[in-house]
Amino acid sequence: MKPLFSSVYCVDTGAGSGQFNMDFDVRLMRAFADGAFQRVFGEGSCLWRFYAWSPLAVSLGKNQNSAEIDRERCRADGVDVVVRPTGGRAVFHADELTYSFFVATSLPNELIYQMVHETIARALAGVGVDAEFCRTQPDFRVRYATAESVSCFTASARYELQVGGRKIVGSAQRRQGNVLLQHGSLPLSARHRQISRYLAGAPRELVEVVDADMGRKTASLDEFTDAGYADLVPLLIAEAGKFAGPGAKILTSGEIERLEGFQQSL
Numbered sequence: 001m002k003p004l005f006s007s008v009y010c011v012d013t014g015a016g017s018g019q020f021n022m023d024f025d026v027r028l029m030r031a032f033a034d035g036a037f038q039r040v041f042g043e044g045s046c047l048w049r050f051y052a053w054s055p056l057a058v059s060l061g062k063n064q065n066s067a068e069i070d071r072e073r074c075r076a077d078g079v080d081v082v083v084r085p086t087g088g089r090a091v092f093h094a095d096e097l098t099y100s101f102f103v104a105t106s107l108p109n110e111l112i113y114q115m116v117h118e119t120i121a122r123a124l125a126g127v128g129v130d131a132e133f134c135r136t137q138p139d140f141r142v143r144y145a146t147a148e149s150v151s152c153f154t155a156s157a158r159y160e161l162q163v164g165g166r167k168i169v170g171s172a173q174r175r176q177g178n179v180l181l182q183h184g185s186l187p188l189s190a191r192h193r194q195i196s197r198y199l200a201g202a203p204r205e206l207v208e209v210v211d212a213d214m215g216r217k218t219a220s221l222d223e224f225t226d227a228g229y230a231d232l233v234p235l236l237i238a239e240a241g242k243f244a245g246p247g248a249k250i251l252t253s254g255e256i257e258r259l260e261g262f263q264q265s266l
Contacts, residue, residue, distance in 0.1 A: 006044030008244040010237045011251045018057035018080030025100050026085050027262050032104050032179045036260045046103035048240050050233050053093040058198050061088040070200040086172035094191035097229050100183035109173055114159045116182055123235035127227035131161040166219040187220040188228055
């Protein structure tokens with residue numbers, strides 16, 4: 001496998017609140033944009049971050065209408081509501097392994113998208129799950145014009161991962177100059193399908209359509225294996241390291257938080 005990066009770094013930040021998780025990603029993207037990460041860890045390096053959510057959260061795509069989510073119901077259930085720095089549609093983050101990938105590169109977005117999902121597919125194979133690329137690309141402009149598109153998991157993009165034709169990883173990208181952030185969700189249980197509970201003012205017919213779409217089009221890890229977050233992260237680190245000569249190097253949250261300017265308010 002030809003190395004794409006001079007060094008691959010990985011950090012597991014564990015479970016955090018919705019705002020903490022999104023702020024951490026935004027700060028990391030800024031650290032790549034202003035060169036703070038590269039000055040410490042080397043030009044041509046990239047970073048994988050793995051994390052989870054506590055409390056549970058609904059995240060909205062950057063350009064999604066926030067009125068689609070019932071914030072009062074979320075508040076009553078103790079569910080955070082946050083906006084992601086990337087696009088796409090709403091995700092209910094319950095039992096989940098979430099990843100973020102950061103790099104400063106001129107490589108095409110599609111190549112990074114494919115590489116990230118190839119890494120995840122290889123890790124899933126390590127726990128006996130056979131995930132394949134989606135080979136088609138829907139017209140998202142048309143899709144997003146429909147009410148039932150409120151959930152990210154009801155449509156698959158090219159190179160997203162499916163098991164038996166059902167989406168098991170949802171991802172999105174954002175590029176600023178040469179800096180690319182890609183992050184996504186791998187549901188560990190079917191609880192992510194409960195997104196319909198948090199739709200604002202949705203008629204019963206729409207809730208039924210969303211529920212049916214989620215049941216028909218999405219998968220979760222527990223359908224195929226007893227493996228979970230703690231099993232997958234080491235496999236992801238090992239597979240990610242194959243895209244750099246020396247393999248992956250593990251960082252702590254503290255090492256990242258000490259980067260120049262990282263703690264500055266957003």
